[in-house]
Amino acid sequence: MKKTVLTIAMMVAAATGVFAQKYMTRTAKVSFDATAQGSPEDIKAINNEVSNILDGKTGEMVFQVPVKSFKFERALMQEHFNENYMESDKYPKAEFKGAVTNLAGADFSKDGNFEVKVTGKLTIHGVTNDVTVPGSVTVKGTSVTLKAKFVAKLIDYKIEVPGVVADKVGKQAIIAIESTLAQK
Amino acid sequence: MVKKIILVVLVLGLIGVGTGMYFFYKKPETVDDKKGIVVAAAALSAAYSTSEKAADSIYLNNVIEVTGKVGETEQNQDGGTMVILETGDPMAGVQCAMREKGVQVAKGQEVTIKGFCSGNGITGVSLTDCILKK
Numbered sequence A: 001m002k003k004t005v006l007t008i009a010m011m012v013a014a015a016t017g018v019f020a021q022k023y024m025t026r027t028a029k030v031s032f033d034a035t036a037q038g039s040p041e042d043i044k045a046i047n048n049e050v051s052n053i054l055d056g057k058t059g060e061m062v063f064q065v066p067v068k069s070f071k072f073e074r075a076l077m078q079e080h081f082n083e084n085y086m087e088s089d090k091y092p093k094a095e096f097k098g099a100v101t102n103l104a105g106a107d108f109s110k111d112g113n114f115e116v117k118v119t120g121k122l123t124i125h126g127v128t129n130d131v132t133v134p135g136s137v138t139v140k141g142t143s144v145t146l147k148a149k150f151v152a153k154l155i156d157y158k159i160e161v162p163g164v165v166a167d168k169v170g171k172q173a174i175i176a177i178e179s180t181l182a183q184k
Numbered sequence B: 001m002v003k004k005i006i007l008v009v010l011v012l013g014l015i016g017v018g019t020g021m022y023f024f025y026k027k028p029e030t031v032d033d034k035k036g037i038v039v040a041a042a043a044l045s046a047a048y049s050t051s052e053k054a055a056d057s058i059y060l061n062n063v064i065e066v067t068g069k070v071g072e073t074e075q076n077q078d079g080g081t082m083v084i085l086e087t088g089d090p091m092a093g094v095q096c097a098m099r100e101k102g103v104q105v106a107k108g109q110e111v112t113i114k115g116f117c118s119g120n121g122i123t124g125v126s127l128t129d130c131i132l133k134k
Helices: A002-015 A075-085 B002-025 B041-050 B052-059
Strands: A022-035 A044-055 A060-066 A093-100 A112-124 A127-140 A143-153 A169-183 B037-040 B063-075 B081-085 B093-098 B110-121 B124-132
Touching (some): A044 A143, A044 A169, A044 B124, B081 B110
Antiparallel strands (some): A093 A112, B063 B081
16 A cells, blocks of 8 residues: 555656756857947847756756857957957856755746746856846746846956946946756 | 158058958858868767866867767757757767758758867857858
């Protein structure tokens, strides 16, 4: 009898995805806008090549961003971004490692929307800072969509903007993340 | 004499404007005319798992031509395609972000893809701005 109960419990658990709550994507989107106020041109870029892994059970997540994969409207901006500001030869990756802190309100196993707070370590340009970011989660079947928007100050990541372009490149970047992960 | 000076200033000015316009409208560099480092997907992945630093010194930000079997494809949010080449390790494919939209490849197909290597990550080695060679 005990065995039957255990078997049924295990089957239910497997069906609801308790045992398989790893989610992954290689095509998460990270964009940023570092345009200075009143700048004649936009300083922004998009990266559609971001890897993201999420553990739906613990709320732990990793985002890894290949810096070289940010696309700008103008080649020169892209060059300056890689060579002067981000030094992508030296620091090819930006990374966030963290976890959902309000896990009680986060259920990745059933369809719905909920707000989360994610705390962790953000590494850009070889500099790591502790950050807490509010975000939203949408669960639909076996896919999970994470969205977040936050501001990073360039000085916190030792990214120096020369005076000559200070009218174009701002002191901070608004970073937006949108990631749709599939269950693995 | 004055005429000469005016002419020199004018020519210099034109060169300046020309150079400025060249840089302003310059397109991002592409892999098309560049010779790539030829490597198999499994060998590239193995090089990165042995030593990321050593592999970066050879491949990072350079043009590479990687050959392998298509394991899967992923569509990004803007309609672009990511082709993932098999390496023998399911968590470490070689992921190639294609430059043009609508690239058609079949699972299991042997392909050669040329792109800029943007380093290693949690889901494998990344290539960006890729084109399909065959």
